[in-house]
Amino acid sequence: MIKKSVPHFFTSLNLLSGCFSIYFAYIFQFETALVFLITGVFFDVWDGLFARILGVESELGVQLDSMADMVTCGVVPGIILAQLFVMAGNRPFEIPIGWPLNTVVEYIPWVFIGFLIPVGAAFRLARFNIDGSKKNHFIGLPTPAMALFFGALPLLIKQPDFIFLKPIVISNPGLILLTLIFVVLMNTNFDLFSFKSFKTGTVDIVLRIILILAAPTFIFFFGLGGISLAVLVYLFLNLIKNSLAKMGI
Numbered sequence: 001m002i003k004k005s006v007p008h009f010f011t012s013l014n015l016l017s018g019c020f021s022i023y024f025a026y027i028f029q030f031e032t033a034l035v036f037l038i039t040g041v042f043f044d045v046w047d048g049l050f051a052r053i054l055g056v057e058s059e060l061g062v063q064l065d066s067m068a069d070m071v072t073c074g075v076v077p078g079i080i081l082a083q084l085f086v087m088a089g090n091r092p093f094e095i096p097i098g099w100p101l102n103t104v105v106e107y108i109p110w111v112f113i114g115f116l117i118p119v120g121a122a123f124r125l126a127r128f129n130i131d132g133s134k135k136n137h138f139i140g141l142p143t144p145a146m147a148l149f150f151g152a153l154p155l156l157i158k159q160p161d162f163i164f165l166k167p168i169v170i171s172n173p174g175l176i177l178l179t180l181i182f183v184v185l186m187n188t189n190f191d192l193f194s195f196k197s198f199k200t201g202t203v204d205i206v207l208r209i210i211l212i213l214a215a216p217t218f219i220f221f222f223g224l225g226g227i228s229l230a231v232l233v234y235l236f237l238n239l240i241k242n243s244l245a246k247m248g249i
Contacts, residue, residue, distance in 0.1 A: 083111075114175070127140070192234070
């Protein structure tokens with residue numbers, strides 16, 4: 001019984017980390033929100049690993065894992081995007097509501113665009129669950145990579161070297177474009193390499209090594225905001241990988 005509960009324990013920590021991240025993103029403490037997001041992703045890796053090591057993989061674990069991921073890697077980046085729309089200077093609308101509430105509701109319509117990210121993540125996770133095949137690569141951008149990109153984005157544009165991007169990224173057109181791009185990337189048939197197995201060819205191994213070297217370098221020079229750059233490099237390397245595959249290399 002205890003052995004079966006170990007993966008669920010880590011999944012629960014993933015879910016709690018996501019809830020904490022939502023809270024801190026809601027009050028614009030993006031650094032702390034990112035730390036809890038990273039923590040949640042860390043626990044997400046370990047729950048599946050322990051399930052395989054202990055031989056206690058179950059349908060309950062699969063469903064619980066997806067629900068936790070939906071919060072940590074779906075709702076969290078949606079909240080962060082919504083807050084970025086607020087930071088873009090959008091003014092709230094006021095709608096008076098009569099009986100039975102007799103109140104005035106204030107809301108910013110643009111923030112709802114950010115919630116397309118949780119919708120896209122839900123479809124991505126559902127597709128992953130119903131795909132019974134065990135692959136050594138990803139089909140579509142994994143939700144943790146997407147979540148880490150948006151989680152680190154507010155920190156990246158605070159860096160002196162990237163401050164010029166702030167008026168471009170933190171704007172309605174910029175945020176809408178990023179939202180649509182990442183929703184599509186999560187749900188496209190684009191092949192992306194993973195670290196589940198190293199028995200996938202020389203090209204994949206070389207690209208993994210490049211990413212392993214690039215990610216810590218970005219974080220060293222640009223702090224946690226460098227995670228966004230690492231995700232972009234991951235996408236670029238996979239673009240190279242797919243181009244080489246089409247050429248038969």
